[in-house]
Amino acid sequence: MFTRRSIIASFAAATLMVASSAAAFAADPLKVGILIPGSKSDKGWMESGYNGLVAAQEEYGDKIEVQMIENINYADMEQAITQLASGNDLVIGVGGQTQAAMVKIAPRFPDVKFSIVGGNAGVEVPNVAGYDVKQAEIAFVAGAAAAMLSENGAVSYVGGMEIPSIVNAGKEFGNGARYINPDIKYFENYTGDFDDVAKSKEATLAAIAQGADIHYHILNLGLRGMEQAATEKGTHIIGSYTDYCGSDPLYLAYSITGVGFQVEYAIDEAVKGTWEAGYKPFGLAMGPEASGIAVCDPAPGMMDKLNAIMEDIESGKITVLEG
Structure with missing residues (x-):
């Protein structure tokens, strides 16, 4: 026979089991x-x-x-x-x-x-x-920074696969450099492989031979080749994706791409x-976690100019390619 007390006890036990199951499910x-x-x-x-x-x-x-x-x-x-x-x-x-x-x-x-x-x-x-x-946006800013940092009036870019987003970033890096210095020399190359160290080194050395002293990239392990070339020839790099300022004197700045x-x-x-x-x-x-520029030792007024460029890109005053 079921008494009122037993029914209440059974209901309470069932409720506890349901609650426990729900908690376990929620904890997955x-x-x-x-x-x-x-x-x-x-x-x-x-x-x-x-x-x-x-x-x-x-x-x-x-x-x-x-x-x-x-x-x-x-x-x-x-x-x-x-x-x-x-x-x-x-x-x-x-x-x-x-x-x-x-x-x-x-x-x-x-x-x-x-x-x-x-x-x-x-x-x-x-x-x-x-x-x-939207790599092309910050590539434009990186190009502007490169032009300000270059002593030779020549900068270069090496991309991996020649696909629209990588090519557009390269074009806008060049546009950003020319925005600061219309007469700057700009060298652009693609290795066809984000990880090919030898090809990226070869491309960077070719640009250095023509005067480039600041280099930008969209590479993965291929970046090692750019580093080797810059180290051997005494040139410098603007890194991509993450701010590591202070960790390596080879790098004068970093674009932040929020990957x-x-x-x-x-x-x-x-x-x-x-x-x-x-x-x-x-x-x-x-915002800056998604996209920005970090210059490791900026000259007076440099960051003000770069911040103004970023504001103009956001407002549409400066238009850039997609990608």
Whole structure:
């Protein structure tokens, strides 16, 4: 026979079980898969993305569970993304070179969220977000800084793959340099590979032979070649992605491109339940964590001029290419 007391006790036990189950469910970590196609210690794009992952892990602790795949060939991209999508709630591709594979694989995993750091406006898949770093904006500013820093009146740029975002950044670096010095000599080269050390060194040495004394890049491990050339010839570099001022006298300035910021953003939005698919521009409009310039030892008035240029880009007074 069920008494009133036994019914109440049973109801209380059932309520406790439901509450415990709900708590256990709520405590399940967000499973994050991240593809870093290059080396996480390249002093460039990939390292910046990895730093963002580390920052998110420090912030969220056991609220997230991470699976990372690093340093893969382009031919293995789809297989790597499929592997990550098979066991995670959120998959992040660090680099625009992941976009084609992400867009192809995502429809097979409609319940998984996909974020592309370095994505563009062509992303139109319901569970894919493309985060546009808008490298061309800050490349223009880096070009202006390079012209101010150059003693020879000559600067150079080396990009990896000759794709629109990388080419547009190179064009705007040159435009930024000419904005300061219309007569500046500008040398632009592409190696076809973000990680080819020998080719980036060769391209940098060729520019140095023509007078270039400040170099800018969009490279991954290929940056090592630029460093070797600059060290041998006594020239200097404006680094990309992260401010490391004070760590290496070879570098006179750094453009901040917010790769790590976007990795953190994707994880943050997913944890909060506010993640959205679609195209999202970052760049200067998202603030200094997303895009900015750091000059390690600026001359008087230099930062005022660079800040004014950034304001003019934001307002549209200075127009730059996409990418």
